[in-house]
Amino acid sequence: NAGVTQTPKFRVLKTGQSMTLLCAQDMNHEYMYWYRQDPGMGLRLIHYSVGEGTTAKGEVPDGYNVSRLKKQNFLLGLESAAPSQTSVYFCASSYEASGRGTGELFFGEGSRLTVL
Amino acid sequence: DQQVKQNSPSLSVQEGRISILNCDYTNSMFDYFLWYKKYPAEGPTFLISISSIKDKNEDGRFTVFLNKSAKHLSLHIVPSQPGDSAVYFCAASVAGANSKLTFGKGITLSVRP
Numbered sequence: 109n110a111g112v113t114q115t116p117k118f119r120v121l122k123t124g125q126s127m128t129l130l131c132a133q134d135m136n137h138e139y140m141y142w143y144r145q146d147p148g149m150g151l152r153l154i155h156y157s158v159g160e161g162t163t164a165k166g167e168v169p170d171g172y173n174v175s176r177l178k179k180q181n182f183l184l185g186l187e188s189a190a191p192s193q194t195s196v197y198f199c200a201s202s203y204e205a206s207g208r209g210t211g212e213l214f215f216g217e218g219s220r221l222t223v224l
Numbered sequence: 225d226q227q228v229k230q231n232s233p234s235l236s237v238q239e240g241r242i243s244i245l246n247c248d249y250t251n252s253m254f255d256y257f258l259w260y261k262k263y264p265a266e267g268p269t270f271l272i273s274i275s276s277i278k279d280k281n282e283d284g285r286f287t288v289f290l291n292k293s294a295k296h297l298s299l300h301i302v303p304s305q306p307g308d309s310a311v312y313f314c315a316a317s318v319a320g321a322n323s324k325l326t327f328g329k330g331i332t333l334s335v336r337p
Contacts, residue, residue, distance in 0.1 A: 148233075148329060149329060150230075153326075212273075
């Protein structure tokens, strides 16, 4: 039972390059989220999706785009990477919005991105 | 404007003693609160939650207390074990179909053997 899988786990980019982070979940969850974790900043929501074909902005959406073409996949794209986007990125999914009721978001293991 | 605050960045306790992790919030619309635990190089995992209609929720060694008037919640771990050493995030949400979790900055707990 894979749960939430993120690829790649590590990536080094040069400023201005583009890349896509892939998140896949096998729990048939409606809700999916992308967070970034930075030292001293906790987890900040970038974008989220409340179902297939939907996306919405979170707290820190600038510089990122997302797509949810299939229910099980949520893609995070960086069109022109900047050093400020150096971070650890976490994807999560939940059965209910924000894990309410069940109380749980299921997180992937994280993707460490470095932008030089 | 930080809506969920974990003002103490770290806490160190002796094995067997109680660990008390605190969290404050500013948004009075928050009505569901959760604690997540994170080990290095892993994703956060759910620990315990509490709805605003309760003031206490207990699960084994973990108890969460909610004081709505003070906009404060705390996580108690009794007894603390070395395996509890991790970063603990407090999170909160408002009801609704587009509900989102807002996380605090986290507290690093170290349990000394």
